[in-house]
Amino acid sequence: MTDLLHIAKAFAPEGSPMDATPLGKGLINDTFRVTTSSPGKQYVLQRINHSIFKDVDLLQDNIVKVTDHIRKKLISRGESDIDRKVLRFLPCPDTGKTYHFDGESYWRMSVLIPDAFTFDAVTPEYSFFAGKAFGQFESMLSDLDSPLGETIPNFHNMTLRLRQLQEAIRENRAGRMSEEEVAEILEDMSMYADRMCLAENLHREGKLPKRVCHCDTKVNNMLFDRDGNVLCVIDLDTVMPSYVFSDYGDFLRTGACTAPEDEPDLSKVGFDMEIFRSFTKGYIEGTKEFLLPVERENLPYAACLFPYMQAVRFFTDYINGDTYYKIQYPEHNLVRTRAQMKLFHSVMDHLGEMSAFIETL
Numbered sequence: 165m166t167d168l169l170h171i172a173k174a175f176a177p178e179g180s181p182m183d184a185t186p187l188g189k190g191l192i193n194d195t196f197r198v199t200t201s202s203p204g205k206q207y208v209l210q211r212i213n214h215s216i217f218k219d220v221d222l223l224q225d226n227i228v229k230v231t232d233h234i235r236k237k238l239i240s241r242g243e244s245d246i247d248r249k250v251l252r253f254l255p256c257p258d259t260g261k262t263y264h265f266d267g268e269s270y271w272r273m274s275v276l277i278p279d280a281f282t283f284d285a286v287t288p289e290y291s292f293f294a295g296k297a298f299g300q301f302e303s304m305l306s307d308l309d310s311p312l313g314e315t316i317p318n319f320h321n322m323t324l325r326l327r328q329l330q331e332a333i334r335e336n337r338a339g340r341m342s343e344e345e346v347a348e349i350l351e352d353m354s355m356y357a358d359r360m361c362l363a364e365n366l367h368r369e370g371k372l373p374k375r376v377c378h379c380d381t382k383v384n385n386m387l388f389d390r391d392g393n394v395l396c397v398i399d400l401d402t403v404m405p406s407y408v409f410s411d412y413g414d415f416l417r418t419g420a421c422t423a424p425e426d427e428p429d430l431s432k433v434g435f436d437m438e439i440f441r442s443f444t445k446g447y448i449e450g451t452k453e454f455l456l457p458v459e460r461e462n463l464p465y466a467a468c469l470f471p472y473m474q475a476v477r478f479f480t481d482y483i484n485g486d487t488y489y490k491i492q493y494p495e496h497n498l499v500r501t502r503a504q505m506k507l508f509h510s511v512m513d514h515l516g517e518m519s520a521f522i523e524t525l
């Protein structure tokens with residue numbers, strides 16, 4: 165802990181760092197809440213997973229561009245309480261950069277937004293606001309003048325994710341390819357592989373644009389105030405050019421799933437159409453200024469794509485011997501894969517119903 169406090173000091177926060185405790189449930193970075201001697205002043209300190217985010221300078225540069233842009237937008241709109249509606253990262257006094265390298269790890273620190281909460285599940289009422297908020301996030305960034313880099317190249321590229329799965333199978337590094345269930349899951353996945361690459365095909369044909377998206381719109385990446393109002397979107401590591409399907413689909417994957425993403429009891433895993441409807445309403449309202457017909461028509465596909473892509477990613481990691489996602493037990497990535505595939509099938513069962521609903525909006 166003294167180490168953490170020492171690192172926190174490098175960002176010259178207000179007050180002296182007194183305590184650091186683990187925060188959140190992220191699968192990639194390590195996150196801590198830092199309390200200081202200054203009453204009410206708390207910070208979020210994060211060790212950036214450098215084996216995943218290889219270019220920390222580009223990563224933090226993106227985040228600064230995005231948060232500065234949103235801050236300016238909020239100011240010009242005359243919004244109040246702006247420090248609760250956009251994150252603020254502290255620059256290190258010695259480098260002016262919003263990250264610190266301690267010789268081994270990269271760190272960053274932001275001001276903790278007081279009285280703000282994350283949730284692992286939302287009600288239909290709040291998912292409307294979540295949809296609107298993610299839509300407005302994209303909308304606010306639609307006129308960002310300096311381009312963002314891809315913090316993880318091809319992050320939501322389904323074609324590439326399938327290629328990585330094939331590579332993992334070929335290398336069989338953890339010796340898991342002989343498991344009977346692995347073969348069954350693979351067979352199920354391969355039946356949908358072509359259909360799930362629709363976005364890349366549309367993009368190649370020049371029909372589908374890339375826009376600045378959040379790309380990790382898990383339900384718990386949004387802060388709410390005590391009354392349930394959306395404050396802001398957090399976890400900005402993956403903000404980069406992508407298809408709008410990313411943000412729309414990845415929210416539903418967690419927000420409209422009737423169980424956690426790693427639920428072992430598959431009978432509990434399903435797709436909640438009421439949440440789908442209110443989130444979609446909110447999202448379409450938040451994006452009305454730019455959403456193209458091709459994007460709107462394919463939202464049901466996006467709802468299917470994200471559980472599928474996540475299943476492929478968890479499964480690839482399982483076959484590789486769990487080198488990417490944090491796990492809590494040896495079969496964790498396999499359990500996650502099963503839950504995502506169950507969700508995928510459940511969303512697929514609602515394809516027609518989803519399209520019909522979108523037509524009514």
Ligand code: GN1
Nearest residue numbers: 189190191192193380382402425474
């Ligand atoms: C990771 O940052 P975190 O832990 O919320 C992952 C997402 C996955 C998610 C699955 C950089 O998100 O893409 O959807 O786990 N982030 C990265 O829970 O790979």
Ligand code: MG
Nearest residue numbers: 190191385399
């Ligand atoms: Mg997160």
